[in-house]
Amino acid sequence: MEIFLALAEELHFARTAERLLVSQARVSQTIKKLERRFGTALFERTSRRVALTPVGRRLRDDIGPAFLRIQEGIARATEAGRGVAGPLHVGFSGALQGDLVLSVQAALRTGNPECEVRLHEVPEGDPYGPLRSAEVDLAIVRFPVSEPDLTAGPVLISDAVMLAVPARHRLARRDAVGEGDLAGESVLPAGSLQETLARVGAGHGVHPVPSQTAVYQTRPTIAFVPYPDAPPAEFGAVWRTAADNARIRAFVAAAAALVRTEGGPAQVCGACRADAIRPAPR
The missing domain is CATH 3.40.190.10 (Periplasmic binding protein-like II)
Structure with a gap:
């Protein structure tokens, strides 16, 4: 079944053989044995392409997840032994x-x-x-x-959480801010850190950040104010x-x-x- 599933993914006999470190003839023989066993074709083959038949797709969908679980179980057992x-x-x-x-x-x-x-x-x-x-x-x-x-x-x-605000913001020189101080403020949604800080620095809003940000991401356009109300x-x-x-x-x-x-x-x-x-x- 490993050969069948690999071919179902690669759709190429030579690449499947290379991936599994077996000969191309071994791949072809294995697929033919499976097709004789099931009494129907699993792949459509032409000189230019290989494609799964409807039965082949159904077989792939049925056994693929189970085979993955078997592989993961073997990997866990191997890791436990190693x-x-x-x-x-x-x-x-x-x-x-x-x-x-x-x-x-x-x-x-x-x-x-x-x-x-x-x-x-x-x-x-x-x-x-x-x-x-x-x-x-x-x-x-x-x-x-x-x-x-x-x-x-x-x-x-x-x-601890701090509030990142524009350097000239009304809260920039506060010793701390609370929930009430955010009334009327545009609190930016979470995104990538660099994008969020760039928007804060440009005056688009404020954003709560871990205090480590104030150490590792200092910049002249932003002030970081302690925000003790935040978890x-x-x-x-x-x-x-x-x-x-x-x-x-x-x-x-x-x-x-x-x-x-x-x-x-x-x-x-x-x-x-x-x-x-x-x-x-x-």
């Missing part, structure tokens, strides 16, 4: 999250040198896409996460439930241990956020 050895691709979309991943990478290397953590920046607007496409095994994303196919770990970062921005690890393995669990455990040693999620890289919560100069 332990934590091998690469772990970790995604992040913010500077503080990246700093945390680097710290966990160093800690994990000490106890599990055979686990190789590789960092990948993921888009803020689509943090789950790289997980679902298997580009990354795990990602540090903003919570909460309510996705049925994903598992969320513990909160690793809890960051903290929380970040943690998330991964595909079906792809859970020993490396992911080792990384999450090492991250949780590191956070505990730093005094909890609100203290992770505290020095990186201390400047952010100081009042704007008068």
Whole structure:
């Protein structure tokens, strides 16, 4: 069935053989055996193209998901037997999250040198896409996460929220702002961080951001004002439930241990956020 499903995807005998590391004759013989078994053609073949017949499409749709689950089960069993050895691709979309991943990478290397953590920046607007496409095994994303196919770990970062306002805005020199101060203000919807900050700087509105933004994204056109009424921005690890393995669990455990040693999620890289919560100069 692996050969059938690969050919159903590639629709090319030579590419299918190359992908599966078998001969083209093996691919052709296997398909012919299946067609004799089912008593009907699964593919239409001409000198120029290969296409699935209606029966072939139905067979692909019926067995494809089940075969994928079998492959994932085999992969999980293999990972469990292998332990934590091998690469772990970790995604992040913010500077503080990246700093945390680097710290966990160093800690994990000490106890599990055979686990190789590789960092990948993921888009803020689509943090789950790289997980679902298997580009990354795990990602540090903003919570909460309510996705049925994903598992969320513990909160690793809890960051106070600030209000990003234009530098000449009436709130720019406040020590803090509250909910009442936003009356009549244009609060920009969430988007990519760079686009949102550019719009704030241009005077299009205001936007709440984690305090780390005031440290890593300073610019003369924006002031960041403490916003204590807003709940903290929380970040943690998330991964595909079906792809859970020993490396992911080792990384999450090492991250949780590191956070505990730093005094909890609100203290992770505290020095990186201390400047952010100081009042704007008068």
